[in-house]
Amino acid sequence: xxxxxxxxxxxxxxxxxxxRGLPAELVLEILDYxxxxxxxxxxxxxxxKMADEEWSLDFSQARLYNWARLxxxxxxxxxxxxxxxxxxxxxxxxxxxxxxxxxxxxxxSSWFETSIIRRNDPEHIICSVTTFPSIxxxxxxxxxxxxYLVPFGWTLVxxxxxxxxxxxxxxxxxxxxxxxxxxxxxxxxxxxxxxxxGNQVARGYSVFHGELVRRYRVVWGCSSNLNFEGNExxxxxxxxxxxxxxxxxxxxxxxxxxRGWENNILGVQMKLWYTI
Numbered sequence: 001x002x003x004x005x006x007x008x009x010x011x012x013x014x015x016x017x018x019x020r021g022l023p024a025e026l027v028l029e030i031l032d033y034x035x036x037x038x039x040x041x042x043x044x045x046x047x048x049k050m051a052d053e054e055w056s057l058d059f060s061q062a063r064l065y066n067w068a069r070l071x072x073x074x075x076x077x078x079x080x081x082x083x084x085x086x087x088x089x090x091x092x093x094x095x096x097x098x099x100x101x102x103x104x105x106x107x108x109s110s111w112f113e114t115s116i117i118r119r120n121d122p123e124h125i126i127c128s129v130t131t132f133p134s135i136x137x138x139x140x141x142x143x144x145x146x147x148y149l150v151p152f153g154w155t156l157v158x159x160x161x162x163x164x165x166x167x168x169x170x171x172x173x174x175x176x177x178x179x180x181x182x183x184x185x186x187x188x189x190x191x192x193x194x195x196x197x198g199n200q201v202a203r204g205y206s207v208f209h210g211e212l213v214r215r216y217r218v219v220w221g222c223s224s225n226l227n228f229e230g231n232e233x234x235x236x237x238x239x240x241x242x243x244x245x246x247x248x249x250x251x252x253x254x255x256x257x258x259r260g261w262e263n264n265i266l267g268v269q270m271k272l273w274y275t276i
Contacts, residue, residue, distance in 0.1 A: 017030060
């Protein structure tokens with residue numbers, strides 16, 4: 001198991017290098033090059049099944065499965081954290097079957113996406129995370145989530161690019177937000193979210209047939225650490241890390257769309273890697 005430094009470890013090594021007469025800028029560059037970063041980990045492991053119980057043609061569901069607030073600046077130590085990359089680990093699977101010729105691919109309608117929740121009014125009297133939806137709250141799409149959050153002083157940050165991400169282009173339903181309780185049918189999916197990871201289609205339907213549950217790992221870096229790790233079903237996260245600001249909430253939404261599709265989630269872990 002690789003060594004993971006603590007804040008004290010980083011401060012100690014930084015002091016040792018500085019005591020050798022190295023300039024502060026070079027010390028920080030050395031630590032960054034060595035990836036001597038401090039992690040902040042958040043994980044959630046409550047099982048959740050998202051399924052089309054009514055077998056409807058226009059099934060669409062979004063649930064806030066996990067979220068984490070960015071660690072604040074330490075006002076006493078005056079330690080400013082710089083987010084270098086985010087590592088996501090997802091354990092999940094779809095319904096285990098398909099009537100389409102897509103088994104084994106990532107042309108799926110069972111996926112995860114990541115959003116940034118930000119305070120749009122710092123003085124809002126009820127701008128608290130206690131107003132966030134729970135895992136049991138079902139929304140059709142993130143447009144409905146946005147409509148829910150705004151009255152409480154929160155907003156979903158728009159993705160910088162207006163282009164539909166490649167992982168959403170394999171069918172029309174994945175590209176457009178369908179109308180539900182609000183007329184959002186002409187809005188592109190992904191306006192308020194970055195595509196994170198799709199479930200591989202129909203890996204198996206029981207513990208005796210294929211690998212029903214898979215562990216997905218995705219890594220997104222910032223503009224000064226252009227790192228991406230993931231399979232062909234993972235989003236690239238372009239601009240995500242650089243869009244985060246102090247006080248933001250990093251949110252993971254589980255999604256399922258189209259008749260018959262499910263998203264069965266066993267756990268999601270986020271690990272944020274910082275320089276200090």
